[in-house]
Amino acid sequence: MTDPADQTLAVRGRVARPNAVAYKEAGALLRAGGLVAVPTETVYGLGADATNDEAVAAIFEAKGRPRFNPLIVHVRDAETAARFVVFDDRAKTLAKRFWPGPLSLVLRRTADCSISLLCSAGLETLAVRVPDHPVAQALLRTAGCPIAAPSANPAGAISPTRAEHVAESLGDKVDLILDGGPCPVGIESTVLDISGETPVLLRPGGVPIEALIKVIGPIDVASAETPNASPGMLASHYAPRLPLRLDAHSVRADEALLAFGPAALAGAAVTENLSRRGDVKEAAAKLFAALRRLDQPDLTGIAAMPIPETGLGAAINDRLRRASAPRDPQEETSSEGDLLSQIGAVVGDKGLITDPDAMAPHLLELRGRFQGQAPCVVRPASTAEVAEVVRLCAEAGTPVVPQGGNTGLVAGGIPFEDGQAIVLNLGRMNKIRGIDPANDTITVEAGCILHDVQQAAEAADRLFPVSLGAEGSCQIGGNISTNAGGIQVLRYGNMREQILGLEVVLPDGRVWEGLRALRKDNTGYDLKQLFIGAEGTLGVITAAVLKLYPRPRARASAFAAVRDLDAAVALLGRIRAAVGDAVTSFELFPRLGIDLALAGVPDTQDPLADRYDWYVLVELTGGGGSDLGEPLETALMAALEDGLVPDATIAANQAQTDAFWRLRENMVEAQKNAGGSIKHDIAVPVSAVPAFIARASAAIAALIPGIRPVPFGHLGDGNIHFNLTQPEGADKAAYLARWEEVNRVVHDIVAEFSGSISAEHGIGRMKVDENRHYSRRWRSS
Numbered sequence: 001m002t003d004p005a006d007q008t009l010a011v012r013g014r015v016a017r018p019n020a021v022a023y024k025e026a027g028a029l030l031r032a033g034g035l036v037a038v039p040t041e042t043v044y045g046l047g048a049d050a051t052n053d054e055a056v057a058a059i060f061e062a063k064g065r066p067r068f069n070p071l072i073v074h075v076r077d078a079e080t081a082a083r084f085v086v087f088d089d090r091a092k093t094l095a096k097r098f099w100p101g102p103l104s105l106v107l108r109r110t111a112d113c114s115i116s117l118l119c120s121a122g123l124e125t126l127a128v129r130v131p132d133h134p135v136a137q138a139l140l141r142t143a144g145c146p147i148a149a150p151s152a153n154p155a156g157a158i159s160p161t162r163a164e165h166v167a168e169s170l171g172d173k174v175d176l177i178l179d180g181g182p183c184p185v186g187i188e189s190t191v192l193d194i195s196g197e198t199p200v201l202l203r204p205g206g207v208p209i210e211a212l213i214k215v216i217g218p219i220d221v222a223s224a225e226t227p228n229a230s231p232g233m234l235a236s237h238y239a240p241r242l243p244l245r246l247d248a249h250s251v252r253a254d255e256a257l258l259a260f261g262p263a264a265l266a267g268a269a270v271t272e273n274l275s276r277r278g279d280v281k282e283a284a285a286k287l288f289a290a291l292r293r294l295d296q297p298d299l300t301g302i303a304a305m306p307i308p309e310t311g312l313g314a315a316i317n318d319r320l321r322r323a324s325a326p327r328d329p330q331e332e333t334s335s336e337g338d339l340l341s342q343i344g345a346v347v348g349d350k351g352l353i354t355d356p357d358a359m360a361p362h363l364l365e366l367r368g369r370f371q372g373q374a375p376c377v378v379r380p381a382s383t384a385e386v387a388e389v390v391r392l393c394a395e396a397g398t399p400v401v402p403q404g405g406n407t408g409l410v411a412g413g414i415p416f417e418d419g420q421a422i423v424l425n426l427g428r429m430n431k432i433r434g435i436d437p438a439n440d441t442i443t444v445e446a447g448c449i450l451h452d453v454q455q456a457a458e459a460a461d462r463l464f465p466v467s468l469g470a471e472g473s474c475q476i477g478g479n480i481s482t483n484a485g486g487i488q489v490l491r492y493g494n495m496r497e498q499i500l501g502l503e504v505v506l507p508d509g510r511v512w513e514g515l516r517a518l519r520k521d522n523t524g525y526d527l528k529q530l531f532i533g534a535e536g537t538l539g540v541i542t543a544a545v546l547k548l549y550p551r552p553r554a555r556a557s558a559f560a561a562v563r564d565l566d567a568a569v570a571l572l573g574r575i576r577a578a579v580g581d582a583v584t585s586f587e588l589f590p591r592l593g594i595d596l597a598l599a600g601v602p603d604t605q606d607p608l609a610d611r612y613d614w615y616v617l618v619e620l621t622g623g624g625g626s627d628l629g630e631p632l633e634t635a636l637m638a639a640l641e642d643g644l645v646p647d648a649t650i651a652a653n654q655a656q657t658d659a660f661w662r663l664r665e666n667m668v669e670a671q672k673n674a675g676g677s678i679k680h681d682i683a684v685p686v687s688a689v690p691a692f693i694a695r696a697s698a699a700i701a702a703l704i705p706g707i708r709p710v711p712f713g714h715l716g717d718g719n720i721h722f723n724l725t726q727p728e729g730a731d732k733a734a735y736l737a738r739w740e741e742v743n744r745v746v747h748d749i750v751a752e753f754s755g756s757i758s759a760e761h762g763i764g765r766m767k768v769d770e771n772r773h774y775s776r777r778w779r780s781s
């Protein structure tokens with residue numbers, strides 16, 4: 001007797017009309033480990049018995065598909081799904097509303113899940129769906145097994161929406177094709193991961209995200225960091241052979257046009273209109289078939305007109321973006337080589353680093369918490385070079401990570417470990433383009449070191465007021481991109497307040513020319529604000545016009561113990577009432593910070609004879625002729641009499657001022673000697689600082705008994721570095737392993753004060769999840 005699978009091997013690619021005989025044959029083929037192409041309402045699937053490892057492996061082989069891309073498993077109903085995945089209440093709600101239909105749910109596999117692990121591609125989750133197509137449903141019933149079914153086309157190519165599409169591309173690899181006519185939805189299912197706390201949209205598809213939100217509330221959208229958590233998340237997918245150009249507003253005679261709406265562009269060699277009436281649902285149903293018809297070898301490319309992001313438009317645009325990405329890995333490897341040589345031709349030997357040792361400092365975050373990878377570090381010497389490098393990268397689809405002095409403490413300038421992005425370091429663009437003392441402005445390139453800018457201002461008898469611990473190595477571009485703060489924000493504001501104009505290279509390589517030196521300019525939107533604090537996500541800053549100020553001629557500093565934190569805030573108010581904006585800095589220290597500095601930092605002294613719980617460093621600056629010592633003394637005396645300040649000392653000379661600041665500048669260094677430190681860069685209203693510190697200190701003491709808070713920093717602007725030193729004698733690694741847990745406790749309290757979890761250091765790579773978590777709270781509250 002011949003095995004039924006062997007019989008059909010002889011006639012592979014046969015197309016059968018769905019009837020009882022065909023279903024019976026298809027069911028038998030599946031149970032025997034064969035491959036059957038089956039129509040669903042989305043696209044044609046290449047089906048195999050999902051519980052049979054060899055059959056699932058045959059899908060990958062037939063499609064030439066990378067193993068790490070998971071497959072969706074089709075089942076008859078929600079009850080069947082619950083045998084394979086942990087089907088919680090949220091899953092039940094979604095299933096009730098959207099199944100059968102084009103929604104795939106990603107859930108945790110059950111402990112005894114019998115589905116082939118290949119379908120999960122190494123993840124602990126599985127994507128399941130109940131299809132709505134009568135042929136798919138009939139086959140599920142006849143076969144009696146769950147069916148793993150990715151789209152029935154070679155990996156990365158255009159998805160099939162008709163039986164003949166399958167026959168054309170996979171005819172020799174599939175045992176039987178069930179012809180159920182054109183697929184009504186025409187675009188793959190929406191993939192929603194509900195295995196975690198917050199639902200995450202992994203792939204837009206046949207069910208619009210808006211419809212899902214209505215049923216289960218807020219949904220996150222998957223980032224590039226989770227590239228293969230779902231089918232269809234490969235960067236290059238659904239691709240025709242011809243290059244695809246998106247958002248086309250014109251078309252050439254040697255191009256094919258994928259049109260949308262009533263006003264199709266004229267002049268294309270051939271045109272397919274997805275929907276003349278501008279209906280995204282109709283467009284989705286026609287998309288893949290239209291792409292196939294346009295993919296003609298005698299043309300140079302396909303131009304796609306813009307399609308709105310609403311409803312199924314989001315899914316269509318997702319497919320088109322992937323279809324336009326670089327194609328196969330070989331092509332990418334060779335194009336990476338091409339890209340490096342093209343970049344080398346732009347920036348020369350001095351501007352292109354590929355030697356691993358020379359690249360190393362650019363790939364490691366200052367505290368050693370993040371180690372990135374990159375094919376090269378590019379150091380352009382001019383705006384034109386930056387623009388050309390960015391343009392080349394945009395064309396190649398290569399991400400760019402801008403980098404300044406790499407002193408940001410959240411790894412924003414460090415590329416991911418996947419080695420896809422290049423690092424664009426601005427260090428060679430360090431010219432001061434000009435100083436205009438009459439206008440009180442300085443125009444600098446982005447790679448200028450902050451300290452050099454301060455010095456240049458001083459040489460022109462002016463002040464550039466942004467000042468921070470890393471000023472000897474951080475760069476103006478980095479300062480602008482992080483909206484840096486520092487020790488004089490109280491008086492002069494953040495970096496944002498110092499900027500009159502910017503020059504920026506946009507993500508496609510165009511230069512946005514906003515390098516103006518005006519203090520008044522109300523002509524339209526103030527676009528430069530978008531780039532400030534954007535951490536390089538919107539463009540590469542290449543130059544800036546910065547404000548300068550008169551240099552202070554008078555200065556007075558005091559180091560004061562305060563009764564408690566409320567007294568510290570009250571003292572700030574009193575001194576400001578006395579001298580106004582002359583209060584330039586108002587910095588907070590706890591006793592433990594002073595103790596650690598005295599024990600571990602050379603050349604430090606306790607400014608006061610006795611020990612107190614809290615201290616502030618006050619600095620006043622002013623113009624010529626102002627006597628700041630006298631009002632400072634008066635304010636401190638009054639505070640002394642009122643019991644706010646138990647003791648204080650006013651610096652008699654610069655050496656004493658320097659000694660006060662040495663304590664402040666070494667607060668972080670001092671903590672290093674006491675073991676691990678879990679850090680928070682938070683801001684709350686100045687008036688709320690005492691309550692915040694009290695609540696957060698109590699909460700973390702309850703979490704980790706013996707933990708030693710060292711909250712210090714810019715009390716004058718509400719930005720506290722809420723650092724937490726490990727309990728004495730604790731294991732440092734075990735303590736630091738609790739970083740995220742401790743962050744969550746502290747940041748929850750910050751959120752209750754409507755505060756910021758990233759006051760002056762940005763989001764970078766370090767706080768992406770934390771930022772997402774709290775911004776969702778704001779959205780849903």
Ligand SMILES: Cc1cc2nc3c(=O)[nH]c(=O)nc-3n(C[C@H](O)[C@H](O)[C@H](O)COP(=O)(O)OP(=O)(O)OC[C@H]3O[C@@H](n4cnc5c(N)ncnc54)[C@H](O)[C@@H]3O)c2cc1C
Nearest residue numbers: 404405406407408412469475477478479481485486536541
């Ligand atoms: C000891 C010490 C003390 C510090 N004190 C303070 C402080 O008091 N206040 C404060 O705010 N910060 C402080 N910082 C943090 C840090 O110095 C600042 O965030 C600084 O602004 C970062 O500048 P950078 O040139 O090192 O930028 P990087 O670390 O290289 O980059 C920071 C971010 O900006 C982006 N970026 C860099 N250059 C550009 C560009 N030209 N165009 C577009 N994007 C770009 C990067 O991609 C990254 O996302 C301190 C750091 C240290 C080590």
